[in-house]
Amino acid sequence: MTTRASSEGHPALxxxxxxxxxxxxxxxxxxxxxxxxxxxxxxxxxxxLLAAITIYPFLWLIYMSFHKVGxxxxxxxxxxxxxxxxxxxxxxxxxxxxxxxxxxxICLSIQVVAGVSLAVILNNSRHxxxxxxxxxxxxxxxxxxxxxxxxxxxNGTFGWYHWIFQSLGILDETSILGSADTALxxxxxxxxxxxxPLITLITLAGLKRVPQxxxxxxxxxxxxxxxxxxHVSLPNIYPFLLIAVLLRFMDNFRFIDAILALxxxxxxxxxxxxxxxxxxxxxxxxxxxxxxxIALTLLIVTIILGMILVKVLEDPARKKALSGDTDG
Amino acid sequence: MVAVSFNNVWKDxxxxxxxxxxxxxxxxxxxxxxxxxxxxxxKSTSLRMLAGLEHISSGEIVFGDKVVNDLPPKDRDxxxxxxxxxxxxxxxxxxxxANPLKQSKVAAAEIERRVTEAAKLLxxxxxxxxxxxxxxxxxxxxxxxxxxxxxxxxxxxxxxPIAHLDAKLRARMRGELKHLQFTLGVTTIxxxxxQLEALTMADRIAVMNDGVxxxxxxxxxxYDNPANSWVATFxxxxxxxxxxxxxxxxxxxxxxxxxxxxxxxxxxxxxxLRAAGKKDLLVGVRPDxxxxxxxxxxxxxxxEVYSRQLLGADVLVEVEIGKSRVRAKANxxxxxxxxxxxxxxxxxxxxxxxxxxxxxxxxQ
Numbered sequence: 001m002t003t004r005a006s007s008e009g010h011p012a013l014x015x016x017x018x019x020x021x022x023x024x025x026x027x028x029x030x031x032x033x034x035x036x037x038x039x040x041x042x043x044x045x046x047x048x049l050l051a052a053i054t055i056y057p058f059l060w061l062i063y064m065s066f067h068k069v070g071x072x073x074x075x076x077x078x079x080x081x082x083x084x085x086x087x088x089x090x091x092x093x094x095x096x097x098x099x100x101x102x103x104x105x106i107c108l109s110i111q112v113v114a115g116v117s118l119a120v121i122l123n124n125s126r127h128x129x130x131x132x133x134x135x136x137x138x139x140x141x142x143x144x145x146x147x148x149x150x151x152x153x154x155n156g157t158f159g160w161y162h163w164i165f166q167s168l169g170i171l172d173e174t175s176i177l178g179s180a181d182t183a184l185x186x187x188x189x190x191x192x193x194x195x196x197p198l199i200t201l202i203t204l205a206g207l208k209r210v211p212q213x214x215x216x217x218x219x220x221x222x223x224x225x226x227x228x229x230x231h232v233s234l235p236n237i238y239p240f241l242l243i244a245v246l247l248r249f250m251d252n253f254r255f256i257d258a259i260l261a262l263x264x265x266x267x268x269x270x271x272x273x274x275x276x277x278x279x280x281x282x283x284x285x286x287x288x289x290x291x292x293x294i295a296l297t298l299l300i301v302t303i304i305l306g307m308i309l310v311k312v313l314e315d316p317a318r319k320k321a322l323s324g325d326t327d328g
Numbered sequence: 329m330v331a332v333s334f335n336n337v338w339k340d341x342x343x344x345x346x347x348x349x350x351x352x353x354x355x356x357x358x359x360x361x362x363x364x365x366x367x368x369x370x371k372s373t374s375l376r377m378l379a380g381l382e383h384i385s386s387g388e389i390v391f392g393d394k395v396v397n398d399l400p401p402k403d404r405d406x407x408x409x410x411x412x413x414x415x416x417x418x419x420x421x422x423x424x425x426a427n428p429l430k431q432s433k434v435a436a437a438e439i440e441r442r443v444t445e446a447a448k449l450l451x452x453x454x455x456x457x458x459x460x461x462x463x464x465x466x467x468x469x470x471x472x473x474x475x476x477x478x479x480x481x482x483x484x485x486x487x488x489p490i491a492h493l494d495a496k497l498r499a500r501m502r503g504e505l506k507h508l509q510f511t512l513g514v515t516t517i518x519x520x521x522x523q524l525e526a527l528t529m530a531d532r533i534a535v536m537n538d539g540v541x542x543x544x545x546x547x548x549x550x551y552d553n554p555a556n557s558w559v560a561t562f563x564x565x566x567x568x569x570x571x572x573x574x575x576x577x578x579x580x581x582x583x584x585x586x587x588x589x590x591x592x593x594x595x596x597x598x599x600x601l602r603a604a605g606k607k608d609l610l611v612g613v614r615p616d617x618x619x620x621x622x623x624x625x626x627x628x629x630x631x632e633v634y635s636r637q638l639l640g641a642d643v644l645v646e647v648e649i650g651k652s653r654v655r656a657k658a659n660x661x662x663x664x665x666x667x668x669x670x671x672x673x674x675x676x677x678x679x680x681x682x683x684x685x686x687x688x689x690x691x692q
Contacts, residue, residue: 213414216381220485221475222402222431231427235418 064292071286083293093294096274103184103273104252107191111248114192115199116241120229122200123207132204135197143194147261150190151177154262177263180270187271190258195251199244206240207233242313249309253302274298329514330392330482331357332378337387339373339539347373349539351387355517355532360509362530363519366562370539371519375485378517380404391482402431407476408485411492413468415460421447421471422456428479446478449508466497473505477512484509484516491522502528523563527551535559557610557687560680566644568612569654572684575607584611584676587650589629593676601681604690612680618656619673620645622664628671633664647672 065083067076087093118135122128138146153161156175165171176186214232223231256275259265265272265280272280278298282291332355339348348370355361363371376382378389380401388395396404407428415424422443423430429439447453450470460468469489476484490501506529509516520526526533527547535542535550543555554560560568573584573591582598584591593601601609621628631649638644643662647654647670654672664670681690 211412211414213410213412214416216379216401217408217410217414217475218416218427218431219381219401220379220406220408221428221479224400224402227431232416235416 061292061295064288065296067289069288069292079289083289084297086290087293087297092269092272092277093274095269096272096277099184099271100253100273100275103188103191103255104249106185106188107195107252108245108248110188110192111196111199112241112245115196115244116203116237118196118200119203119207120233122204132201135200138194139197141194143255143257144261146190146194147258150186150193150258151262154186178267180267183263183267183270187259187262190262191252191255194258195248199241199248202240202244202247203237206237210236242310245313246306246309250302250306253298253305329357331355332483332515332517333390334374335388335390337374337377337389338385339370339377339382340385347539348377351541353534353541353544355515358513358515360506360516360518360529360531362526362533363517363536364521364523364526364533364563365536365542366521369536371521371536372487374536375408375487375517375519378483379406379408379485405482406485407479407481407483409469409472409476409487409489411488413460413472415468415471415475417460419459420456421452421458421460421463421474424460424471425456425474425478427475432479442478443474446474449477450474465493466501469493469501473508477508480512481514484514484518486516486518488520489518490525491520505529524565527563533563535562537562553689553692554680555689557612557680557682557689560612560682560689564614566615566639566655566657568614568680569618569652570610570612570682571649571652571654573609573611575601575609584609586611586629591676592627597676597679597681600690600692604681604683606683606685606690608684609690610682610684610687612682613654613674613678614680615644615655615657617674617678618654620647620656620658620662620664621671621673622662622668624671625673628673631670631672633666633668633670636662636665645670 066078066080068079069076122131122135125131141149150161153159154176156162156178159176162171162176165176171182174182176182210233214236215228218228218232254275255273256279259271259273259276260279263271265276274294275298278291278294281287281294334351334353337348337351338346340346351370351374353361363374365371373382377384380396380399384397388397390396391404416427419427425443425446426439429442434442443456444453447456450473452467452470452474455463455467455471460471463471469492472489486505490498490505493501502525505518509529518525518530527550530547532544532546533550534544537558542559543550545553550559550563554563557570561570571586573586576583576585576590578590578592582593582601584593624630629649631647631654634646634648634653636643636645638660639657641660642657643660645656645658645662645664647656649672656672656674682688683690
């Protein structure tokens, strides 16, 4: 290295003008490396444990999806892709996808808006600690218990929510879970009640890390609190929010506990989301091969959608900032 | 461009933490005033009260003839440069600088013109498409200044803007900031803990300690006539030395007793000490007004070298005399090392006199 670009980018400050000491030769540096196998041995216990609890079941799932799985003395019969092929003619399977996507989209939208709003309110509250504890309670309840809880609240005879919705005129004579029109929204409400606090919690952690001086600089620049939120807070909490959304999205795609407790997929097939259908096929009809095929497709789609979600949510933020159009 | 004044301003954070006590200050239109003091002295709090980022516990802050106590920052027409620059990491340099204009809904073409102009002035016009994290400290700091000057505000507020730059760049930025402020003619309040920054840049310096304004005057006044012993030792580098002396008399003339020595006092200071009528004094001498030598001379005081620090062009010698330590600058050829007996000399006309009880200066 004999020349170096000026670190400040000011011609007057270029180091070349004054000259400085440089080192042209690098000595042979003795840097002993342990053998490659050493690392393999170190990693082995973890790899073995992981293989036993995740990789083996996963391989078994793939095996099942290509077989007609037998019970008792019956042996497994290889059926090729027949399990998969049949899925495309299975109306319950396709309908399960539709319901799952609708359910997930509505849940995420409500949870993000409500979760972030709550976080902002909590962040400005003097009673933050108490309120956070209160808001976290739904998350600590087991999903099945949450399902049963709402089962009572929705009850057509003595359910409190049922009474409120009917009094408000939102609901006609039928019960919430008994009607194909409202049953899905019934279970969405359970999810929103239980998991909005997670978004709130993660967003709140993000809001705590928004640099105070950026907020103050923006205020001095002439911003009010709304502009402050969209120009400074939101871009700063965006990575946190993205993680929260991703977590919720993946959770939604394997959500089953509360539905089983509330509707079991009914009325008709109105709440038979794909995971519920998967449960039915595998553990009610014991078609483990077809169940395996459904589970595998669900897994692959979850991974692909997850990656798309990250891309879609990440890119606009970057593009937006790059183009300089940050008026929100 | 507007005059700014603090009228009996207090800031009480509660729980006995009073950051600013009864601050009174008149800052003229277009003036460059530096708030100087150690950390925790209330200078940043004062600045933040001006910006509207802190509430005032009592008193009033006036811009021109308008009391701004309850105005939010966005309505005060101020620009502020923060210690950590406070750039928006998700925005480009252009958008960072343009932010104040966008907030006040200026037309796009006008924004473009003014941002480019400010960037040219600060020599960051080739960086406008970049992000703050791609910039060096000096460039970030220029961006922060760009954001402040782009709007032509009434008042500039600087909160230790160059404290985090390296020494070389800091020296350069001092000159540039001073030039910029003079060119733009905007009333400027500049907070710093570095007395050199205050002395070199400000039209007037407000020295604060423990929430109280100690002295408000031009750099020359603060340096030559410090209001008390605290200001005297805080301003000036290397620091002024203080010695405990008693007023006594020698053959009918006023003199100073320093340990076993009796020091004659020139007629002017003699009259001044007589008029004050104090007995116990703190007497200060700046290192460049004291000389140290290995040879005894008329009126010199004997001591021992406590330390010898090379400053480059000369050496700073700390001389221990009894329980006092007095700093003196000497030529680099000064041969004394730690423990060497040496002789200190200073003229009484170069001394600073303070009351030993309250540290206040003995009036001229």
